[in-house]
Amino acid sequence: MHFARLLHLVDSALPTGSFAYSYGLESSHTFGLLRSSGDLRQYLYAYLQQAGSVELPFMHSAFQLTEKSPKFLTLAEEYNAQLLVPGLYKASAVQGRNWLKLLATFYPEAELECITNWFATQEIPPHFTLVFTLALQRAGFALDELQAMYLHMLLRDQLSAAIRLGLLGPLEGHQLQHDFYAVFEHILAAQAGKGYGEAVRSAFMLDVAQVLHEDIYSKLFQN
Numbered sequence: 293m294h295f296a297r298l299l300h301l302v303d304s305a306l307p308t309g310s311f312a313y314s315y316g317l318e319s320s321h322t323f324g325l326l327r328s329s330g331d332l333r334q335y336l337y338a339y340l341q342q343a344g345s346v347e348l349p350f351m352h353s354a355f356q357l358t359e360k361s362p363k364f365l366t367l368a369e370e371y372n373a374q375l376l377v378p379g380l381y382k383a384s385a386v387q388g389r390n391w392l393k394l395l396a397t398f399y400p401e402a403e404l405e406c407i408t409n410w411f412a413t414q415e416i417p418p419h420f421t422l423v424f425t426l427a428l429q430r431a432g433f434a435l436d437e438l439q440a441m442y443l444h445m446l447l448r449d450q451l452s453a454a455i456r457l458g459l460l461g462p463l464e465g466h467q468l469q470h471d472f473y474a475v476f477e478h479i480l481a482a483q484a485g486k487g488y489g490e491a492v493r494s495a496f497m498l499d500v501a502q503v504l505h506e507d508i509y510s511k512l513f514q515n
Contacts, residue, residue, distance in 0.1 A: 298433055301395070302441045304448060308390045308420075313383050314453040314513035315339075316502035321457060323504060325497065332459055335498070336450060336472060342495040343446050344479035346374070347421050348439050349491040352483075354425040355435045359410040367488050368416050374493070375419070377502045379515025385417035392418060395427045402430040436480070443476050453513060 304311065317335070320326050326335055350371050357364045375381040389408075396404045407426050411418040421442070428438050451465045460468070493499070505515040 294433075295437075298428075298437060298441060301398075301428070302445050304452065306394060308394060309383075309387050310445065310449045311452065312514050313379075313449070314457075314505075315380065315383075315450065315515065316498050316505065317450055317453050318457060318511065318513045319505035319508055319515070320498070320501040321459060322508050323501060325501060326459065329460065332454060333468070336447065336468070337475065338495040338498060339450060340443060340447060340472070340475060340479060342493060342498065343443065344483050345494050346491050347442065348480070348483040349486040350421055350488045351425045351439055351442065352435065352486060353488040354422050355429050355438070356487075358429065359407055359426060365414060368411070368414065368419075368422060370488060371419055371422060372416050374491075377499060377515065379505055380502060381417075383515065384419040384421070387420040388418035388423045391420060392423050392427060395431070399427075399431045402427070404430060439480060439483075440476060443479065447472055457512060 300306075316339075317326075320335060326332050350367065353367050354364070357367060359368075375384060392404055392408050395402070396408075404427050407423055407430075408418065411423075424442065425438055429435075447469055451460075451469050454460055455462055455465045502515050505511070
């Protein structure tokens with residue numbers, strides 16, 4: 293039942309708001325960065341590699357420290373500072389708040405309002421990566437489970453966006469998702485044991501595409 297509960301928490305039907313965002317996929321397509329199925333594969337690979345090199349180290353440190361540690365403030369400030377794309381900054385905060393509200397109803401004994409109060413007191417947005425980790429750590433899940441499921445959520449949401457944009461069909465999308473699970477093993481192994489001091493961004497063209505999202509005349513997604 294432990295693993296089944298985790299699968300439920302990362303189900304796309306949960307109302308955390310991730311379905312509303314393309315995280316640069318729509319703008320990448322609109323501005324000509326994705327011209328073929330091979331380009332989409334390369335985009336997804338770069339997207340997951342950057343998520344691995346940035347988000348997983350922050351997750352590792354957040355899991356070890358928790359908001360109870362004085363050192364966590366530095367971690368939260370650095371995570372907040374590295375989100376330079378306005379759309380991503382806003383989306384991260386919105387999803388983080390939704391996530392905490394949702395999990396508080398599932399795990400009242402975890403006292404997740406302590407996390408909400410900590411971020412409010414420090415006047416730092418409750419960014420999704422950090423509160424995803426803190427909340428599930430309090431709920432009793434292991435770090436390796438959280439990191440694998442985090443990558444799963446990112447890939448699933450990107451492929452869902454690609455299908456809704458008409459870049460590929462549902463069957464092709466699920467086949468691609470199945471294929472990319474093999475990439476997870478390499479990403480997780482490469483980032484194993486790394487803390488937030490080793491986090492690096494590696495896909496700058498994706499960041500540029502996300503910035504340009506606001507220039508799209510007609511949008512299906514937010515950034």
